[in-house]
Amino acid sequence: MLTTLAIANYRSLRELIVPLGALNVVTGPNGSGKSNLYRALRLLALTARGGVIPSLAREGGLQSTLWAGPERFSRAVAAGEYAVQGTVRKDPVSLRLGFAGETFGYAIDLGLPLPSSSQFSLDPAIKRECIWSGPVLRPSALLVDRQGPMIRIRDTSGDWTTLAQPVASFDSMMTEYADPRSAPEMIAVREQIRSWRFYDHFRTDEHASARQVQIGTHSPVLADDGGNLAAALQTIREIGDGDALDAAIGDAFAGARVEIVNHEGRFEVALRQEGLLRPLRGAELSDGTLRYLLLAAALLSPRPPGLLVLDEPETSLHPDLLPSLARLIARASGHSQVIVVSHAARLVAALERESASQSIVLERRLGATGFAEPEALDVPPWRWPPRVGQS
Structure with a gap:
């Protein structure tokens, strides 16, 4: 870690x-530097x-x-x-x-x-x-x-x-x-x-790849764009924790269950809900519902990463879904180190109630990003390697 x-x-x-x-x-107000921290971490990963x-x-x-x-x-x-x-x-x-x-x-x-x-x-x-x-x-x-x-x-x-x-x-x-x-x-x-792994701003428009029928192969890791969503969910059900997947969907949408429609090897995501005679296919799902399924696939991966970073996962989600998302994130932190960048007060509050959580509140003063509550953080020692004989 x-x-x-x-x-x-x-x-x-x-x-x-x-x-x-x-x-x-x-977390922190708009313009405090949250996105810059996320981008810097992603830049570091590119090395x-x-x-x-x-x-x-x-x-x-x-x-x-x-x-x-x-x-x-x-x-x-x-x-x-x-x-x-x-x-x-x-x-x-x-x-x-x-x-x-x-x-x-x-x-x-x-x-x-x-x-x-x-x-x-x-x-x-x-x-x-x-x-x-x-x-x-x-x-x-x-x-x-x-x-x-x-x-x-x-x-x-x-x-x-x-x-x-x-x-x-x-x-x-x-x-x-x-x-x-x-x-x-x-x-x-x-x-x-x-x-x-980094996940940010999944596409959920009508042309989003997560809504389309895709060739289904074992997918223990959700792709960055969510294009293998149906295969990733089916992989969780077959070699991961299918009960946790059912619980996560039921927690967010009472009585609902995710299903994968197999069109001769091409997979399509669908959601069966109470009161409906047939499941809703990917093209029919709301943006928020599709995004929640994408986050569930990322957070329940059968091959959890060492570090999982989520940037504004609350986008497109109804506020009532945020407690369910927080429980999913907390569960994932038992297998992976997790960093969540968010300005959604309800999600932040739900995550802060978790015993293993640490809140990093940013603010900007004189143009520079710093901690709004430095006394609440135990900042570790750090030394940069100096340049030797170079400009």
Whole structure:
């Protein structure tokens, strides 16, 4: 389980060290930075799939995603005595992302590329990447260290070996080096990150893939777009916890039961409800009902992930469904670490009543996202790996 999420200089997240538990509820008013935290976490997950640089480029490049305020606030500015003013930059341009748990920690530092004739001006450069043992970075705990193009690996005797093959500035070491003998820690961290799942804004319009008839194959994991919903629900019924699925549907819609219609190997979701002579097919379901089925398929996965992140799962749901959703999320937190980003007061309140939950309330002051109730959180220690001889 992750114990710490660290973000620096990403949009409104000037410097945010977030403590994490089994069930984390991120909330706050509009504009407080909830979406930025979600996007930063998703960006961090892309490091293990080679997608961090393309994702930043799609956002307009590093300059468009960096913290837009001053490097530091003076005490007078922080106290509101003076207006915010620009200053001469002292530190190198840097966007940093990291996490830590009891076993391993990881951090990546992205900056501006060196001047060149390249046309890829939106590509930031990876300046440093580190993997260490334990929750806090210490020189003695460092296991894998990438500085610029070079990667060093510490062996079991404590000696360092520098890899002969340099890494391009746009490639993460997580995707470019994979030797289970010399760097098992890198494999472990990479697979840990790749197991994370993110679900946000499922399509529920009339053309949504979740409403369509789809080829049915075993699907222990719901696709990002929910396109394999019918197969995922049938998989839960056959090799997962079918009773939990029935209970979740009945909890939300009294007397209802989900059914999967098999059209010679092509599956379609349907919902049988009290008082109706036939089940309602996917095309007939309301947006809220379909979204609840999608969330149930994600949260009852027979192959639960290490980390499950939901962004505004309350979208399209009637308020009366939120307690049922909260119970589903709480159940999932018994198998996966869960982060829920939400501004729905009823859902937040229901989740906060769970014994394993932790509420992370964000606010924005002087443009920077911080904790509205810092005294309520036990913020863990964190150290960023410094740049060595690099701009």
